[in-house]
Amino acid sequence: MxxxxxxxxxxxxxxxxxxxxxxxxxxxxxxxxxxxxxxxxxxxxxxxxxxxxxxxxxxxxxxxxxxxxxxxxxxxxxxxxxxxxxxxxxxxxxSAGAQGKVAADVVAAGTAYGASDAFAGERINLEFVSANPTGPIHIGGVRWAAVGDALGRIFTMTGAQVTREYYFNDHGGQIDRFSSSLLASAKGEPIPEDGYGGQYVDDIAKDVLARRPDALDLPEDEAREVFRAEGVDLMFAEIKKSLHDFGVDFDVYFHEDNLHTSGAVKRAVERLTELGNTYEKDGALWLRTEKYGDDKDRVIIKRDGEGSYLSGDLAYYLDKRERGFDRCFIMLGADHHGYVGRMMAMCAAFGDVPGKNLEILIGQMVNLVRDGQPLRMSKRAGTVVTIDDLVEAIGVDAARYALGRFSSDSTIDIDLDLWARQSSDNPVFYVQYAHARLASILRNAGDLGLAPAGDDFDPALLSHEREGDLLRALAEFPRVVAAAAQLREPHRVARYLEDTASSFHKFYDSCRVLPMGDEEPTDLHRARLLLVDATRIVLANGLGLLGVSAPERM
RNA sequence: GCCCCUGUAGCUCAGGGGAUAGAGCACCGCCCUCCGGAGGCGGGAGCGAAGGUUCGAAUCCUUCCAGGGGCACCA
Structure with missing residues (x-):
């Protein structure tokens, strides 16, 4: 039940x-x-x-x-x-019988336990990270790498068809500054005033030269173009690798450049004009976003004839909708919250429903703390804390769990000392330890030739108070997953796992699972073994939703 | 000035209107003859403030206070 x-x-x-x-x-x-x-x-x-x-x-x-x-x-x-x-x-x-049956249901469902049809039939597009290819992914982008990917797994578990997408911004001024910085580094000149600094710039510049030894002999403009194209390519490959190592792979890498070269921006602007939502002023083309709740109208085509940044977003949004996504999610850091108003207005200007067809999730800032001191970072000084730094400090599992167990609405401090610790202070170890302990019991049972109860399972045997608590915890899992999807709050899964791990330890403390000494195995032993198996499955499935491994041994 | 997020135990944080507000850590006191003590049991201590809505508010609304982050024809 x-x-x-x-x-x-x-x-x-x-x-x-x-x-x-x-x-x-x-x-x-x-x-x-x-x-x-x-x-x-x-x-x-x-x-x-x-x-x-x-x-x-x-x-x-x-x-x-x-x-x-x-x-x-x-x-x-x-x-x-x-x-x-x-x-x-x-x-x-x-009744104990109705309750105990949950254990058999979990084991029967296996890796599918927790699934529901809450989002069945929905085509969901998740856009996240989307860091510019002008440097490694820094800590701000990592939060959504962990949480966005987890949300994708959760949506999939609730029946949705999910596409993960990375908006690859290879167009505009920041890229120009990046290529100028690379060029300067290659020439051994100081980095331009508004350029990018840091070791990685020198590294990438060196790599570009390795690929194109002739680059510095070219005229300035051509050289800069070589450094742009090759540099962006190298940087992007590095970003992809970092994400892959972090357990995050995207289905679509969407190049902003495409929007401008394919005429998509033009088409989007025309559509909005047909709908009567644009006008010209001061030589620029404006979108009537104020009419749809934004603070003010926004320029989409600049006086110089170039599309503004928003024009790319317009075209990109329209493109996603035309690709058949009912729900488009964009996940951004708190420093981007100012975009929400114009993006929602843009959505409405297309005749869509903001909050339904387009949803923007804002994740608050992440601070890293070591020795009780916040790690201050500066892109200019090159003291950026990257996704790789984080993984190196605490590992992928701890990093993903640490980022995933808090509400995105709250600013978090990640204490690197705490999360690197292999002890119960560290929540991810608490949960993984429970899983390893469960796996160990099952291994030991196997050595004894004892299998979990099968068709003859009598659910009423699991009548101990602690067994009831644990069974009720296991029965919650599908609801927790569905709630996490509905509220876009993957951290609920993490908290649930901690509670369930705790329920397990309490059960284990007062209910002997395996026969003692040369005791003859009974149906109760085998029923409890089934409960152990079910608990292990729930922890493994839950950790899986967060992109965290479920170790058999630790 | 305007906008967004946050304010819950000593610390880090959970609590999608419900009954006596929870967990981990820290602190104090207990529990190992056998399944992983990286565990379990017990103890103290808290909803920033004031109004409002409701049978019922940590949760919803208003105002105030405090902290964080934003407010470009940059991307």
Missing amino acids: TPAQLSDAIVATLAAQVEAGTLRLPDGVPSEVVVERPRSKEHGDYATNVALKLAKRAGMSPRDLAQALADGLAATDGIERVDIAGPGFLNITV
Whole structure:
């Protein structure tokens, strides 16, 4: 009996009573009701506030409605007891048999356990990282590398068709400054005032020269073009590799240059003009974003005839929509939040629905801390903390978990000393350790020739309080994944894993799994082994959603 | 000036309107004859402030205070 099944049972009870004429619901029977795990054990295994919610509409007192529902529900298979508490909560106690069955369900589903159809049929485009190829990915971009990829995995688990996309910005002034910096470095000249500094610039310049030894003999303009093309190519390859090593691979790398050369910008501008959302002023073409809630209108074609940065975004958005994506996500750092207004206005100007067809997620800043001191970084001084630095300091698993376990809305400090530690202070080790411990029990069972319970599994054997707690935790997993998808909050999965690991340790502490000494194996041993297997699967699936490994041994 | 995020235990953070607000760490006291003690059990301590909506608010609304980040015909 899972919370979802319980919700269905309650809905069915409501429907039956409406059918029988003993209950009137003018707005109809809800399709699902809130079923939660009460904090206190005295309140049963599950509780619902449905009577409190529907009382007014039904024209009954909450407690009367609760009583009517309790009578109906008590007849449901798998429900042991229904109590009415407080203002009208229904506290439901599930029978051990119905509860224990979850273990078998998890094992049967295997790697698919946790999946749902919450986003079935949705085509989702996730654009994230999209760092300019003018340098390595720094710490700001890493947050979304971890969280965006996790969100993609979560959406996939909830039935969506996900495309990960990287907007590769190879057009405009920053690239020009990058190529000038490379050229200067190759010539041994000082980096230009507004250029890029740091070791990587010298490295890339050297690599360009290795590829094109003739570059410095070319006329200045041609040389700069060589450094631009080769430098961007090398930088981009490096970025891709860093991301790949981080466990993040994109389905589409979209080059901004394409938009300008293919006429996509022109087409997008024409579309907006047809819709009456552009006008000319001061020799530039403006988009009426203010009409759609932005602070002010924005230039899309500059006085010099070049498209503005926004023009690329317009064309890119239109392109995604034309490629059939119902939902386009863009994930940005807090320093970009000022774009949200114009991007949403742009979306509306196309006749789309902001917040649905286009969603912009803002992740707050990440600070790295070492020895209690924040690592201050400066791009100019070349003291940039990159994705590779982070991985080198704490490893991919810790990095992804550290970035993934906090709400994107909160600014986070990542303590490199803490996350590098192989101890229980470090949450990722707490969860991975639980997984390794589970794997170890299963290995030991294998050595004993003991297999988890199969078709003969009697769920009612798992009747210990700690077993019930653990089973209820396992039953939560699909809801946690669905909530993480709906709220775009992968950190919920991480927190859930920590709770579940804790439930497991508590279970393990008071429930002996394997036979002691030369004790004869019983059905209880085998039932518990099934529960161990189920728990291991849930932890592995959850870690997988975060892009973190689930080690068999540590 | 305007916009966004945040303010919960000593610290780092969870808490999608529900019952007695949680976890880890830190601190104090316990628990190993056998499955991984990287574990478990117990203890103290908290919702920035004031109003409002609600049967019910850490959660929703308003104002204020504090911290962080933004406000280009740059990309």
